[in-house]
Amino acid sequence: MTGYTFVEKALARAAGRVNVRAGDILDIQPDVMFSHDNTAAIRRIFEKIGAQNISRPERAVFTLDHAVPAPTTEHAQNHAEIRQWAKAQGIRQFEVGRGICHQVISEEALVLPGEVILGSDSHTTHFGWLGAFGMGVGRTEMAALWATGQLWIRVPETFRITLIGKPPAGVTAKDITLRLMKDKSVGGGAYRAIEICGETLQHWSIDELPVMPNMMAEFGAMSAYIAPDERVLEYVHARRARAVQAADSDPASYRFRPYEPLYPDTDAVYDEDYTLDVSTLQPQIALPHQPDNVVNLSEVAGQPIQQALIGTCTGGRLSDLEAAAAVVKGKHIRSRLLIIPASSEVLLEATRNGTLATLVEAGAAISTPGCGPCMGNHMGVPASGEATIMSGSRNFKGRLGTTDAPTYLSNPYVVAACAVAGKIIDPAEIIGTMEA
């Protein structure tokens, strides 16, 4: 009898079973279920089901993030419907400006290590950074979750990715993730859970930990997982302690439930193993129009760039803003540089520690925390033919709202360097050296 993987343990717990194996089909009850600007559309499906009230409302969360502040009357109407529904059902709802669902739910410690979170958003794989099982679902599935509290799932096999070596200066979790995409292709993780492990993780800042789990959506995976270390457990502990002290929180409420981190058994069975040595990796860039169309940055240096974007659930955290500030400090940008923090907490800290001032002095434009143009709604939609480079995760044709506008993906140092130079360039050429 072999040991169990993380997903086998997490899904057994969510199904109320002693143990399950990959391939089993279960009905699971998630610990948390969330939706965002698509909440009003989910409500319309929910009402067609014939249900009246959201089952287990304490477990539901709504965020407004995909088109905030509302760019049109129709979007504003959509938000108004969501606010009204949240109030009527007693659901925790985060307002315009608080930030992107994945970032906000992490900061608020609304999902905990070892738990299961389902969201009507494909990047729900993100929560693997907290040692939780996160999976994206469709709108009808979220309506079903509201109505019945549960959803069927096939327990996935696990693909283990082991990262070895210390990344060179200027090579971030983003570069390593893009390299994995190139090596194994989009779809390399299809139908499977991903476990990310190895010595490289200790070199990632806490802000970098979510990058690879987040982009496992582009990898085709159902979910992702990083074994929570002391830093992550301390992060969760501090966030919960802060929330307990907040005036509107009841320490006896569902929010402050006990939890137990889950770890795979040492003799768990993996469907596939892949080891990536990052010790000599160069900065990577994904060319239009697919996240696995990846080359070394040096191969495409010189390509003109009209717009650079630091933001999204993949690359809008404090360390991303700080990386951009380190590159543009004391310089003036040649192409547009948009800064869209992933949350109000990121914005506040970047304001307090001077990061924002450095960026604005260099000519950057700052926008409301949220998804920004990464859905093509607003706040940085490019003109035809204009090239954008961003710290986000998706460069599919039309992603930013314009069909014939090429998008590149890279790390935040590279994005900021491109803004300074007005073309694709190695950040080492802007700041001399990447050694801290």
Add this chain to the structure above:
Amino acid sequence: MTNIHRCWVYGDNVNTDVIFPGKYTYTLKTPEEIASKALEDLDPTFATQVKAGDVIVAGRNWGMGSSREQGVTSLKYAGVNCIIAESFSGLYFRNCINQGVLPIVCTGLHLTLHTGDSIELDIANNTIISGGKHYSFSPLSPSVQKIFDAGGLLPMLQKQFAAAK
């Protein structure tokens, strides 16, 4: 029993942004509006020329990317009730089942066909006949088949909630 279907043939890794652009997801609501944007950034001829009963035949990883259900419903509202691919994104496959659109995993077919060609589909016998060749595919698993047979997740839940009253 077999039915003849006209095919729209596409390649590998077709993503949901080109199937149904994200910028329309919160504002377009009627089936007609949603169908009119199907495959807008992949094949601008599709939405105006598709006919009820047409099928999609594609390569690997059809429907990767976003969770948006309009990736499936835009095709369904345009008249497509079956999508044949070498493989699907997991989220897209679930969305197909939940919307009552049949996802068929079949290898070796899409490279032999061109848009406008016809295939014969024999669902009862899990077989596709194309160019005189028979291609077999696996049936859905029983729990998934149950949702599909109900017409999708919404009709299945409607029946359950009506019965509980």
